[in-house]
Amino acid sequence: MTESIKSKIRTVPHWPKEGIMFRDITTLLKDPEGFKETIDLLFKRYKDKKIDKVIGIESRGFIFGAPLAYLLGCGFVPIRKPGKLPAECESEEYTLEYGTDKIEIHKDAITKGDKILIVDDLIATAGTASAARNLVKKLGGELVECAFIVELIDLKGRDKLKGENIYSVVEFEG
Amino acid sequence: MTESIKSKIRTVPHWPKEGIMFRDITTLLKDPEGFKETIDLLFKRYKDKKIDKVIGIESRGFIFGAPLAYLLGCGFVPIRKPGKLPAECESEEYTLEYGTDKIEIHKDAITKGDKILIVDDLIATAGTASAARNLVKKLGGELVECAFIVELIDLKGRDKLKGENIYSVVEFEG
Numbered sequence: 001m002t003e004s005i006k007s008k009i010r011t012v013p014h015w016p017k018e019g020i021m022f023r024d025i026t027t028l029l030k031d032p033e034g035f036k037e038t039i040d041l042l043f044k045r046y047k048d049k050k051i052d053k054v055i056g057i058e059s060r061g062f063i064f065g066a067p068l069a070y071l072l073g074c075g076f077v078p079i080r081k082p083g084k085l086p087a088e089c090e091s092e093e094y095t096l097e098y099g100t101d102k103i104e105i106h107k108d109a110i111t112k113g114d115k116i117l118i119v120d121d122l123i124a125t126a127g128t129a130s131a132a133r134n135l136v137k138k139l140g141g142e143l144v145e146c147a148f149i150v151e152l153i154d155l156k157g158r159d160k161l162k163g164e165n166i167y168s169v170v171e172f173e174g
Numbered sequence: 175m176t177e178s179i180k181s182k183i184r185t186v187p188h189w190p191k192e193g194i195m196f197r198d199i200t201t202l203l204k205d206p207e208g209f210k211e212t213i214d215l216l217f218k219r220y221k222d223k224k225i226d227k228v229i230g231i232e233s234r235g236f237i238f239g240a241p242l243a244y245l246l247g248c249g250f251v252p253i254r255k256p257g258k259l260p261a262e263c264e265s266e267e268y269t270l271e272y273g274t275d276k277i278e279i280h281k282d283a284i285t286k287g288d289k290i291l292i293v294d295d296l297i298a299t300a301g302t303a304s305a306a307r308n309l310v311k312k313l314g315g316e317l318v319e320c321a322f323i324v325e326l327i328d329l330k331g332r333d334k335l336k337g338e339n340i341y342s343v344v345e346f347e348g
Contacts, residue, residue, distance in 0.1 A: 010261070016257075016260070029251065029252070032247055035244065035249060035250055063240045064240070066238070070209065075204035076203045086196045
C-alpha cells in the first residue's frame, strides 16, 4: 500500500545543495488519491489511541498533522520557528550541521497528561523531532508516538529518539 | 455559529509590536470542537464547487487548507516563501509596509483550467493573497474563491482583490 505513496514522492537531485537527493512531497500532496491515502493510513493507525493533541512541526508537518487532528477529533498544536507564536512560549535549541536552531511551543498548548502525537513530513537526523519531544515533556505531555511521512534511514534519526515510538510511512536510503 | 469560533480566537495586544492587536488562532486550533467547526464550515461552503486544488499559503494557511483539501477529495498545493520549493517555480513579489517580499509556487502544481481555492488564516491588507491570486492566474488556474479564517476589515484587503470572490469566517475591526 505504501509503495503507491512512495511512487508519488518526487526526488529532486542536488537540492538544496550538491549531493543531496531531496524527497519532494508536493507531488504527493497535489495527487488527491495519494494525499488521501497517506492521511487515511495515519488515521487508521491512531484512531483508537485516544490522542488529545496532534503537534505539527512547522511547516510541512502542518500539512499532515492538521487533517489528522481533524479526523481524530482532537486539538492541533503548531511547533514553530522562534518569534512566530504570540503568547508565552517554551523553547528548545537543537544542533544543525553548522550552528544551532530553535523551536517554540505555546506554554498553554498542552495540559499535563495530554496524550500527544508529533507529526512531521521527514525524519533525517531527528534534530527537530528530538527538540519537539523535549518540549512535549517539559510541558508534561505524554508522547504516544512520532509519525513521519518520509524516513531517511541512513541518517539514523531513530537513534536520537531512543525510547520513543517512531512510525514512518515510507523509507528512503538517504 | 461563527460567534463560537470567534470567541475561541485569542487577542494578544501589542504583538508583534506596540499598537497591534494580534488575533491568535492557536487557541482555536487546540480546541477540538472549534477546529472541527471551522473546517466543517469551509467544507460545507465548497463541497459542491468541484475544486481541483486547494492552495494553502505558508504557513498558517496549511493548517486550514490541508484538512479542507482532504475532505474535498482534491489536491493540496503549498505556496511558500522563496527557496523552500525544490522544483521549477513561478514567483511573485508583493509590497510590505517597508520593502517587498516574495512567494513561490511550483510550476507543475496547477494544470491549466484547474478550479482553485486559495486558503489562508488571515486577510489584512491582502498583499500575500493578491500575489497568490496572480500566481494562480499565471499558471492558468481558475480562481473560485479566496477563503480566510479572520478578516481585519479596517485594512480593506477586499479592495486589493476586487473582482475575486472573498469569504472570511470571522471579522475583527483591525
